Amino acid sequence: MVVTSTQPQPHAGFDIPKELEDAFIKVSFEEIKNSPKAQNIPGFDPMYSPVVVNASDRRAATEIWAFQELRGLYPNHSIVPSGNLNILGYPYAMFKPISPKQLILNAMFIPLSRRASEKPGYIVEQVTYGTFVVAWDKYEFLLHVIRFPIINYGYVTYSYLLHEGPEEPAHRLILEAGLHDQELHNEIYVFNQGFWRKDPELWHEIQKANWEDIIMKPEYKEEVKKDVYGFFESEQIYKELGIAWKRGMIMWGPPGNGKTITIKAIMKDCDAKGFAPLYVKSFQSYMGEEGSMQMVFDKARQMSPCVLIFEDLDALINDRNRSFFLNQLDGLSNNDGMLCIGTTNHFERLDPGLSERPSRFDRKYLFDNPDWEERKLYSKYWQNKLAANEKISFPDTLVDDIASRTADFSFAYLKEAFVSSLVLLAAGPGKTKDFATTIKETIQSLRRQLEKGRPTLWSRTGTEVTKITVIGSGTIPQAEPDMVERANIAHALGRPFI
Template structure:
């Protein structure tokens, strides 16, 4: 496949230089000049000019000509996180990439660590402080040197595109055998496979996410307001499973399970997922998308391959209806419930729109055995949730006072009646917006007034948004799950009626 040569990019790519990274105690070899690596111009010229066939082998051949007496190990794993491994050894990205050395081909990407004041979506509905966006650097084409375990390595990195984005890594070192290179690769994979205050997240590739781990740590089953039976059974189904391998074996049943959480947005599914992850005794794998550089089918295969390698584990598929596409349906079914074993995998999925999920996925036994419906909260549940927030305000030193109510319980009862049809998300927004307005008043020196009336004013404002949301075309509250006949048709397990 031929690609046009882009002059500006090619000028940038041709300027490649060696990067030196020193890991004590090995001594540094003599310095190299840029001329030592001019041979890479020709190799990359063929790649970017579309004249290279069997690109990975041709690049290997070029490296071998420069190091005829050295050991060379090649790797094409797109998930191989060599940069992260060296960074974990207390080498900053600037040192690893060597920004003090000009004319090498690096890529700048915006850091995920930047935060806006409010961020919404799965696991990110809380307030966050603003941080100035930063740029992260990664070496795309070039070579760096590293001394690891008393062996000196030249490590070549190449990126190009054939039918999909491709990458090759070549480890060059002087030794009688491949032991030193193999050990480095194994150490990187060992580091990649072990989590330390992280969660595995798939978004085109697998990566370890510290930010999501921190957010999950704030979860608490005590803060999840559900009917008692439903809460008990949900906790049981997601904890007892991993202690039940022998029971499944004695019944000659595959040790795997699928749980589907159904309901309109804002009714606790994500909070339940967070609590499940936090309380799990095994690793959790969280899937944001089925997309991958080599297509969604490859993404699905990569996801389930990682889950099988990590088992026993929890595989979380949030918003399953948005992950699935007609072209990937059969492929997903084969991975979920095909010939390959999913031994020890608890799959937990959520959906806002079960009507958009194929019945072969929704209702077939052994795929999602148990389903829980997260409906809009009843008056009783709203009252419990409101009382929890009133206690939070009290702990923050905000006194809920008013002449009309004898105590906070009486006020909470009235507030629950005025919020009929509200989701937990809207109730949370009520108290957050109240706190923000109260803080704004205090900053201007205005004395606090009748707290209950202030809260009712926010109820009136938010009620308009609730009505608009209920009449919208996209996320109509419970249109797919409120009708009793629809529930029976989907054989949904609701409020603790379990199907084992």
Template sequence: MIFVVRKLAHPTDESTVTSKRRDASSAYASPRHLEPGRVPEPGVCPRSGILAASHSSPHELQPSRTTTRDSGPGNGDGVTKEYFKHSSGKRVNTDALVSKALKEQYPHLELVVVPEALGFNNDCNLLAFAQAGHASFEVVEDESANLPSSLEWLVYLPPARRLDGDQGGLANVTKFGKYLYKWKGHEFIVYLIDGRDGTVPYPIKNYYILSPETYHVDQLVLAAGKWSSDLHEEVWVFDEGYWQKSRELFESFRDASWDSVILDEDMKKALIEDHLSFFNSRDTYQNLKVPWKRGLIYYGPPGNGKTISIKATMNMLYQKNIPTLYVRTLVSYMGPEYSIKQIFGKAREYAPCYLVLEDLDTIVSENVRSYFLNEMDGLKSNDGIFIIGSTNHLDRLDPGISKRPSRFDRKYFFPDPNLEQRISYCQFWQKKLKSSKEIDFPDKLCEAIAKITDKFSFAYIQEAFVAALLAIARRSDRSKRDSIQALTEQLEDDWLGVVDASDDEDLKKLVLWVEIKKQIEILREGMEQEN
């Protein structure tokens, strides 16, 4: 689907509503995350280049020039006439009708028909490929007075988030369009046509590419298809039975770093080395005649760094061009077995890759365990696939998953932080509070807080800090409240950070110490009740 988007003006200034549109055909993941780009405005230059081939032999092609109008003999574009005539009656096969009309109108040009999307993720988006800077195109306007040159839908796209007053945008969905397409010095006439034939319940949108010969068309389709299947600051996410590209998940880990992960240093080094050595050791595995695959399990109480460690790894591997494939659920309209087949099929396609299965105990249920294990170490090759699974409940995993080598080779335990790690986490907050004039946070406060948070996870300590700061803010006057609330910020590792203080004072005089002790007591009472 091709989107051409224009942003809605803020409702308080209706006079500023503009008709300027930005092209979003490159937003193949989601129309809510559209990248700006301008659709070329149609010009008025005379017919030239490949458009002349509709009325001459391929040997009479003129030098390439900007072309936006087809002013050949007759009453306009014959294909346009046929399409609208066809669309006004019974439709049997749009491909057959359009192909026939194109061959009649362009007898000296070769025709290649290319689906824009064939099934899930099998895309060849020529317009998005051009708008990414790899080619160029111009909208061609025909001179028929009776028929439009193109057919589009105008649709409203709600904003991804309304927090900042975003009003959403408008999108043009192309149903019929004609373009002069240029790639690597070659010109093509391209029609983009939407047809819905027979019993097919979804639109079929095809590119009809005309060229003097097919070799360069093949090369164009190969380049555009590869580009369309590649990840562009995205992550493959499996959800509801199919794979989709997610820019949002990529943004959640793009700033994640192992430097911000508080773990035992030896364990952190082991995790980093385990991943890097695997992806750097293909030749070693081959020389040893063993399958080049690896699996790890992260387990332990919730809130102690499993997800943060996975995000840091995703970013580390992204820097080395290793793609991440993230699985949310096996639930689909075709059943969980079909989902497992799709998951491992995509992983084999993108290997070497990083396959993430968070909450492994809930994803792989008893009903699909056998199928899952067969995909992991069955007859099919899983070379280059590094699988990471995480769970808060290792005891809920089948022994065939948790204790069998060659499936998940090693397990890493993420315990509640010890005193040293809790001090480090408090220092993490302290650094974020340096510019605050409202909150004093001396060095000795880090150790004091760490000592009274024994058996707390990082998530519980975070909640103590957040609750204490909010309580202080509620007691402050308006200016102080604004200052303190401005300290909180969403960090790259899913911890809510703050900003430090300085001078050494008696703990009893520190408002943060007084308030955080209250919050820790409340949290500990809740923990005891749960236990």
């Protein structure tokens, strides 16, 4: 190793005093780097020291510097750089660090839901710098990973895949890993803050939704299901008729009447049938709402056939973004195989271009407060759920009585009547009140709330917005959008992640 003095280049707008110039030294690893044996020393990573020096220096375009360094270290290797390569998350390749002592890992704690696991969370390690030997198919590669800061942005990670020979095997590995990374593995694509991420928790949540738990008139339920699943089964018919294979639906009505659980059941079934469900949470992002819309529809076109969910459509679409949204919905781009479903509690707030224009959202389903027949169906649903409980008497006469007493109740209010009554019975053992008396009193209490117009937990005043940091004229997320997703994959594979 050679240590030599060097004169630092003055920074733009900043002159280094003469008396400080001798304080700067440059550590050169040329002798090690140029040694023909450097690449083959067991347990030695020849790229480690240059990276450490580079991280301590004023620099720009680190990804280009790293490429040049690697080309000097491995003259017989092809080098394929990538800014979004998730090779370490590919389960069909094997990995081993060249030098564990020269591996820089950032330990992170990932919390878990207390209801989902006995453990509070787990530790995963993110690669800040590391070099790995990769075995895949019949090939062997070197994978260099470098994570470095970008001013006013955060951190980016660059990966370099090296192969002693042509680039074609590396391209094949990247293609296979990329295809695997894009597939959904018990996950749902969710768009928020300008990024798509795969959400396993939402996937598990929608598995709880069943059409049997959705109370509506049988013919109405079948019509909804036919519109959704019939669309995906009718591609050939659309083509024979010479019309675009796309459709839009709006589910509207007062809150608490089954729109969300119906959406969950649709997402669950579409996922099981191979039609990817894509859920849009917000268009607000650092790139602006139009940029977000472009990303949403580009992803939907890529994943087609798919179902694209816009919950609370009236909150997502406004005067600023409406024109661009409508252009994405039925403009020149090919939206074949795309079923768009929007929900709203306030149909009257929707622009006529959305709610009335044919070929956009041409199917509309009202989820209104239940009528007497539907309230009776809901009471029968609970009667069946409680049939095995010998402590609760639930005769048919009570079914009709509940339906009659709950006029103008939403399904959410009906559910609250049953849940609150059962909680009261469970909390007060030994009391003389039976189920019938308890639920009638609960209905009376809910009726008083309804008549006073008090806001309840079922009302919704807007959409949830995650905190973001404002930088310049845009916004930057506080955390990388797919960090938890990649951490979960790494935890499952027992590896660090990029």
